Amino acid sequence: xxxxxxxxxxxxxxxxxxxxxxxxxxxxxxxxxxxxxxxxxxxxxxxxxxxxxxxxxxxxxxxxxxxxxxxxxxxxxxxxxxxxxxxxxxxxxxxxxxxxxxxxxxxxxxxxxxxxxxxxxxxxxx
Numbered sequence: 001x002x003x004x005x006x007x008x009x010x011x012x013x014x015x016x017x018x019x020x021x022x023x024x025x026x027x028x029x030x031x032x033x034x035x036x037x038x039x040x041x042x043x044x045x046x047x048x049x050x051x052x053x054x055x056x057x058x059x060x061x062x063x064x065x066x067x068x069x070x071x072x073x074x075x076x077x078x079x080x081x082x083x084x085x086x087x088x089x090x091x092x093x094x095x096x097x098x099x100x101x102x103x104x105x106x107x108x109x110x111x112x113x114x115x116x117x118x119x120x121x122x123x124x125x126x
Contacts, residue, residue: 019042
């Protein structure tokens with residue numbers, strides 16, 4: 001099974017830059033003016049999932065809730081540490097999760113739209 005998480009944004013370029021340049025994902029594809037939508041597919045090559053971000057002329061008022069979270073599990077402690085250091089070097093603030101489990105098992109940030117992202121270190125805990 002393949003998984004796609006699709007979400008609309010008001011600033012496609014900012015979202016694309018954040019997920020690629022900061023979080024280290026790849027641009028897997030893009031489209032322009034498909035029934036009025038522009039979009040990008042972002043993820044990792046050879047995986048069975050990706051993120052799709054779309055934009056139209058419509059301005060979206062986001063209503064993300066505190067438990068709406070994308071959770072990513074780095075493959076190694078080194079990958080986790082590199083990502084956390086990269087976030088810090090870009091002065092991206094870590095926030096407290098509503099769910100205490102996530103505070104104990106990772107670092108939470110907001111993407112440019114205000115959607116919560118958790119980078120989990122669950123796999124590396126003793």
